[in-house]
Amino acid sequence: MHRRQFLRYLVAATLAMGPSNALAFFGSPKLTESDKALVKGLLIIDAHAHPDRYLIGTKSRDNASSLEAIKELGMAACAFAALGDTVAATRGHTTGTDYQLTKIQLDFWMDDIVKSGKVKLVKAASDIPKSTGHGYVPGAILSVEGGDALSGNPDRVNDFHACGVRMITLVHLGSNELGESMATSQGTGLTPKGCKAVERMQETGVLVDVAHASALTLKHVGQISRRPIVDSHTHPCSVPEESRCGRLRTWQGMETVARTGGVVCTWPMGDSRRSKRETFQDWAREIAEMKKRIGMEHIGLGTDGGGGLPGFIRGYRDVRDLVHLVKAMQDEGFTRAEISAYMGGNFFRVLQKSIG
Template sequence: MRPTHALVSLAALTTLSCAHGPGSPGKPATEDFAARGRALAQRLIIADGHVDVPYRLQETLGPDGEPTEDISQRTAGGDFDYPRAVEGGLDVPFMSIYIPAALQEKPGASKQLADSLIDMMEKIARKAPEKFAMASSVEEVQRNTQAGKVSFALGIENGSALEDSLANVAHFQRRGVRYITLTHSKDNLISDASFNSGKRTWNGISPFGRQVVAEMNRVGIMVDVAHLSDDAIRQVLEVSQVPVIASHSSCRHFTPGFERNISDELIRAVAAKGGVVMINFGSGFLTQEANVSLEKLHKAIEAFVESQRATNPGPPDVAGFIKSYRLEHTVTLARVEDVADHIEHVVKLVGIDHVGLGSDFDGVGPTLPTGLQDVSQYPNLFRVLLERGLSEADIEKIASGNVFRVWRQAAAHAASK
């Protein structure tokens, strides 16, 4: 997700410290869980369903049209780079080809941006072939991992990239896209959006949206129901012939009224279809307290930016505004333990086979929880899950096994046609 309110860098809002758990030198058992978590992160294949690196780099293009950040090296900003991915054991981030809803009003612009972001990721992989490789199948991921490379899988965030052409589904399949989030922050030609709080355009998905889902099934692209309205999710589940994913959605149980998260009813429905709910790490997705606190901050930022546009021609000093805001207001963030709570909630509802990781790194800006601030810190989450009694086999399913199963099912269904 690239939220419309993601206006600032992590450093501008806050500096968080890594949570190493409740252990101390006097508690060797906890230290053992931390060591096991680190070892497990290196041994398992970790697949993250949603990392917003492409648009992060798009926003930093230099005069030559190239990104000013080199993610093959350690970067000062952002949540992802190669050294930190290696440190945290991340093997396959689904790189989000994010299309802002505003482009929906400009015919052709959404597809053009999607193609350019895919071009960018392919070029990055070509420039550092010893570190990165593209991956369009689970088997390619496994080969890349064996060779010590981080795989770039691709997921389009906002089906507006398809424009109004069903043929573009096959186009993006050929380009390596393996999931499409049907909409984003506003209703589009395919589906209603959870964030679009006014009148629903389609009361679910459109007739064109039904065709899109069928075509995604036909060519082997996973259907992603993150960002969709509840009715749209229900209708996708009726139409799709294969399991679906929610690539970066947490549990509404913990944030009542926040439709962007997925309800218990719909978690059960996704699981009944064989699908996977991949937990978002953004603090506003994790606890009600953080959700309320961050919504206040986002509204204050939006009001500030709007007022500055009316009076000043230059870019607004959002970082300075946030510093002032934090002197007078407490900004509440979640903890790594809260991510574990969401994972456990899905497991208790529908079993271990239907939950995964969808961090939203580089997409939720400065709202990541203590202990999960970037891609180096998956071991912290594994530590907590081990402390809570999950087995290493359970964690392997969460880390990648479950989403790999759906990925393979989508490919197998397409191959059978």
Template structure:
């Protein structure tokens, strides 16, 4: 990330900081689902406090939850609430912030965040890690909340071997880019709106030569490739590599692409779904886009979770309901739905998911489609793992993972829970 990008990110985070927190469990807004149901969430920042330090308050298990939709820097994830909503399979996304810590570069920060995720599960028995579909199935059968480690942003990948290091550290899904262009690929422009886009936008392109090599290495290792935040050309070029290899893609969190370039266009959504991929609906309220009148219903309230329902229904119509599931982006510093519409309390935290799911059912999405989302994610993981090259996996699994930046002196490898 450039100095300009780092400054912009820091300014936006500080400008939207919330400071209040509830220390009471979320109220039950709907009857719990059956215990055998496994719904999935494609994008949750379970350990955001590890990334943002004193800016972020609380983590799951501490009884600290955002008290309103406006509290962006307060934990939004609660284990009991996830169980009531049936969400038991999660891509637990770590976000390596700009590499500003002494002695730790972008790759070192990503490895550190993956280690922090493992540390979180060791001190919080409500959650367990799984590093593949088979392991996830076993732990789900035991009734556990299962986290699949994911990394948002490939800024730390400066050579193909770095993909192996991330795999050895536990990553099983990698988002190629985040808000800014990086050594792998071009990010979508205007993700903060056109007014800020002039400061943040970079090149107009797709994959770099290194990016193409990294994508092929991810396929060899059975790593799920997430094209959220990527430019259209980047997505097209990843599809051109992954499609012939029979590997489906993930777009982990989006809203319907009516006006904002951050969001996924219908043609690309259809291509991802046609290849067996999945599209996650992010629960972010964008000030840069509005649901068009043709997508609204009587009593529709903009700025509420009605927007999120409309996004979900839009993609379900365009690509089929089976390709669309939750990609909440909870515990990210985003605007979320305010109270009103189908969600009287707004979307404050995972305790409000049953209300959202009930609204989706009320608008025609079947209970089976919602309840089956975990199985669809497991099948996706199995397909990607099945395309891996068995000859490269043993060496990648045994690779020592340094504690700090790759270019500094290596110290004792991190403990790995694999």
């Protein structure tokens, strides 16, 4: 950040929060004893992030989720999402198939943090630690963002499941053999191979993630799902036309997720263009609106930390700053039980019903 940008940012932050609070938002977040007390006892699970990932041909675009920050916050578990469409994301400047490149990323986490005991591999929801006191080990939910890695072959679902993967985002940056991405929607929705993949995932115990999926792809998934699904990282779009929503989810789309018993997870993305979502208070107010429209039990947290969001809620640096969301939710009138449901309780229920 240049000096002038920094000063502009400081002025904006100061106006929004008052001078003493604003200064606390610069540098690396450090939790105070009262911050720790505020999140103590909450079940926090991040449904989508890329902490400390192995980079193939792409630069790390932010450091908003790391094992260090996860542990300091006391997060019980976090999704560790490998990129399933590396070939397209790097415009072919990589050697190997998406399947191979995804395996490399998953193996990196297995060798680096799972085998050394720094995280506990979440094979079933019961692997998620109940308490996050001193010396606890956070759970890692291995996931694949982009069903491109399946190459349209449902047997690969079993293969990834055997490698510890418990969640697959069907589509990512572009449409693939399974279905259409929001970015490249032409009105074809879920393909026959996509149907087979969804069926196999729900038989095997792999959670279906519809983040990035076009409205029609989501609708088709909703029609065939026998288990709850998740939209792991998004926020509500204020207009009903999908073509004007970019990466955001329409209310109709969120209702489809809710009807499966699933969860729509929201992230710390700052957004003044499509919705007024600039402060922690705006984020909390949005959760209140979602509670009214789709029900408290269908809302969760998915930060996309490490995924390169174009901008953050003012003052958000990494997952440790979720303490400010907890404060904002309290101010908005949410009960402790509701805050815990949003932060991880609802996603835990979906995991239990999907992966066992």
